[in-house]
Amino acid sequence: MPEITYLEGIRLGLQRLMRERPEVVLYGEDVGAFGGAFKVTLGLQEEFGKDRVFDTPISESAILGSAVGMATQGLRPVVELQFVDFGMTAVHHLLNNAATTHYRTGIPVPMTVRAPCGGGFGGGPFHSEELESLFCLMPGLKVVYPAFPSDARGLIYSSVMDPNPVVFLENKYLYRHVKEIVPQSFEPVPLGAARVCRAGRDAVVLTYGAMVHEALRAAEQLASDGGYEVMVVDLRTLKPYDADTVLTAVAATNRVLIAHEGWRTNGFGAELSALVADRAFHLLDAPVRRVAAPDVPVPFAPELENAYRPNADKIATALLELMEY
Amino acid sequence: MSKKAAKAEVGAVGKAAWLAIMRSMMLARLAEERLVRLYHQGKIFGGVYTGIGQEAIGAATTAACGEHDLFTPCIRNMTVHLGRGECVLNVFRQYLGRATGPTRGRDGNVHYGNMKNGVYAMISHLGAMLPVLVGGVMARRRRGMDTVGIAYIGDGATSTGDFHEAVNFAAVNDVPVIFLIENNKYAYSTPNSDQFRCKRLADRAAGYGIEGVCADGNDAVGLHLLTRELVAGLRAKPRAMLMECDTLRMRGHGEHDDASYVPRELVEEYAKRDPIRAAWERLMKEGVVPREALDQLERACREEVDRAYHQALNEPPPDPATLLDGVYADA
Known part of the structure; x- marks a missing residue:
């Protein structure tokens, strides 16, 4: 059984999703060939192509807003905020667009927002924030926050497959600090279960x-x-x-x-x-x-x-x- | 284009298409005039926001599009909804907050859409629907559809960050979207002079490396011909573009607003260029649509609005017991 880090858990979950589900697309700042600021998506563009894994301009509103548009047209977008802190320039798309759409119009919005958060590495005020309670305030959103590599893998899978907008919080300190020996194959971890x-x-x-x-x-x-x-x-x-x-x-x-x-x-x-x-x-x-x-x-x-x-x-x-x- | 060529082109579009455009405009005008009256009679809960004077834009542009195209209408775009096939009954259901309406009483007035028609329901935050439309068009194209999108916004929304991000995002990814700016001179009470410094908003296109065009927003005939050409161009070579339509809002921002900040001369000038009358006269003059057909259409629209209002009035409001339903989609 392989030993994986928390970061690799997320990547393996995403990789399996993209292999199984052609409607999953992944985008954000520097997530393509570069693999993202933390390298979570490294290798995914190579495997799945630029059509399904692509870089965007530095435009958090365009990233979150376009994901709402895609999710309502049959895709399952997974977008990365480089840091959860940066998502605050665009949080209205989660609160007002993504979270209210199903209640208002009956149209599901299966989008997942991956957001690295937390401190412990000298990131200072704008690269270390923990904003989960802000997202938890918004009716219509789900908020997921794994602590272990196996849960990161199984929860990202369930988050992307959920028909609702999910904020998937990733702890940057855990990315490489936590390792776990896990079986190669895995069951999705259900949302809402402690x-x-x-x-x-x-x-x-x-x-x-x-x-x-x-x-x-x-x-x-x-x-x-x-x-x-x-x-x-x-x-x-x-x-x-x-x-x-x-x-x-x-x-x-x-x-x-x-x-x-x-x-x-x-x-x-x-x-x-x-x-x-x-x-x-x-x-x-x-x-x-x-x-x-x-x-x-x-x-x-x-x-x-x-x-x-x-x-x-x-x-x-x-x-x-x-x-x- | 010479007058003769233009006339030939108007003829080529055909009577049925022009009547459909006229129908959207007349239905919207009559429905909104009814809503205005109901508001002042205290029979509408919440506000009433109309597009009176701006009907040509939504009617002429949606009629130039195809089945799989996508739209994000804004406040003054009832003709986008009607032009894409929404029924006027749903408009009254929405305004009256009926359980049978497009948002089942969960949202009001202009915040409705119908995905069967490719029309998103707007949220109040201006500019916020632009990236949504860009994503929607990208998704449909990825799924093999030849989709083009039109995002409708006002002059005020061009000052938002969402406008900049969405236009740039679409430009970079060559997403075929027309960002259609209805420049009606006032964002609520704020005039163009306090909103932007460029001469024309379409000039901003150059900064995004895309094309920008200006059009007369009160000329349904000219606008329809132009949009057909633009949409065909975007389908042939997918890319984003800006389109600025000159127009004037002929009522307040909402019916609570007397718009006393708009100079009377300006209102009088645009009153002479009423889009419905202008299109009516031109289509008759060019012999494409006979007067009787237009008269008949207007009568039919009046009856439809009347019928729709009374039906919506008699339909049930939402049951408070459903308050919690539908916050989440079932897995």
């Missing part, structure tokens, strides 16, 4: 993206230092999210920590916290806690970015406080 990636009875960390790996490290630390068994739930899809798995995990552990890389106020953790307060208040032994980025632009200098970005140590500290409540 995964318990570590069992535990003392507390649960609800998380996604890069923080899944930080939470797993923190859980290991607590297991060896304090003998606590901490469950880790990877949400995988943020909209629609898997409330059943979350509530089952809360019922099994009674202590909840929510961890995400992006901003705290109005971040996705606020939604999860509200869910738990609403549906599982009676099951809690302690108040729900959040580990998230402070409400400041993503800073550049490593000293500042380390202070800014949540990590295993910050999660472990919060978990200990949660256990001692």
Whole structure:
């Protein structure tokens, strides 16, 4: 069985889609022969031709808007935003065009927007943002955020095959840092299903993206230092999210920590916290806690970015406080 | 073109085609006049936005296109919808927010389309439909259709980033789309002088490396002949182009707006060039369509508008229980 990176997982998913589905086309800035800023699409133009894999001008509005047009005419466009941060110049196409079309007109819009996000590598304020809660606000969009290579492969497949517009968030730090031995063939991973990636009875960390790996490290630390068994739930899809798995995990552990890389106020953790307060208040032994980025632009200098970005140590500290409540 | 050649060309288009163009214009005018009246009587929920005075553009250009072509009409383009085969009944259903209408009460007034006719439903953000149309045309062509697209926008929308991105994107990819700018002199209340500095908007084509043409937007006959030629050219050699049509909005931005900022002399000048009357007179003068046929057409349009309004009025509004339906398409 081959060992693949997160980045290769996405590429393998796309490659299989393009082999099986002639209606899948892929475009964006520098995604053709160059293979994209992160090389996710490397080799795809060579295999599938310039008709199906092509470069565009630096025009996020034209990219997202044209994808809406294509998706309503029988294609399944997959477009790449070079960085999720850059998509903000064109976000009206997601909010107003892509997300509203089916509700207004009954026409499905099967388009997928791939958007690298997250920090941890000195990208500064405009190459490190985490904007999932912005997309999650928009009725009509689905939002997917894998943490593992196998999920990246299986979720990109399901995202592209979904009849709705999907924002597929890719964590840049994970692109090459996470590897996994996987079988050659794969089943698509269904959207809307979370995964318990570590069992535990003392507390649960609800998380996604890069923080899944930080939470797993923190859980290991607590297991060896304090003998606590901490469950880790990877949400995988943020909209629609898997409330059943979350509530089952809360019922099994009674202590909840929510961890995400992006901003705290109005971040996705606020939604999860509200869910738990609403549906599982009676099951809690302690108040729900959040580990998230402070409400400041993503800073550049490593000293500042380390202070800014949540990590295993910050999660472990919060978990200990949660256990001692 | 000499007068004689032009006359021969008008004749060659044929009576049926001209009557179809006249029908779109008359139906739209009569339907919009009815909507204006209903608005001021307080019988319409929300606003009313008309294309009165601009009917020639949608009618003449859609009639020059084929079955697989695609269109993104804008606010003042009821004649694009009607020209592509939409029924006036759906227009009233839409304005009255009926469950039977094209958006089932989920959207209102001019935000409707019909993909059977190749017509997208616009969103309010001006310029935002341009890249959508470019993508739609690319997709249909990739699927083997010989599609050409027409994107209708006003002078104001040419100031948006979407306009620039879409025109450049289409130019770079040789997508056969006519970006048709209806220059009606005012974007809501803002005159051309506060909107752009170039002499004519069609001049911008040079900056994109594409062709730009100017046309009289109130001359349905001339516009139809020109568009036939342009569409044939784009089919033969796929490429993007700009087309600027001179016209004037004869009502406010919407019926809530008295348009007192438009000089009276300008309105009077364009009133003399009413597109429906101008086409009517020319077609009669050139002997292509007899007066009786036009009179008969107008009577039929009046009856159709009347019937459509009353039918839509008696149809059911959407059931609040359906509020959550259709946000997502079923997998």
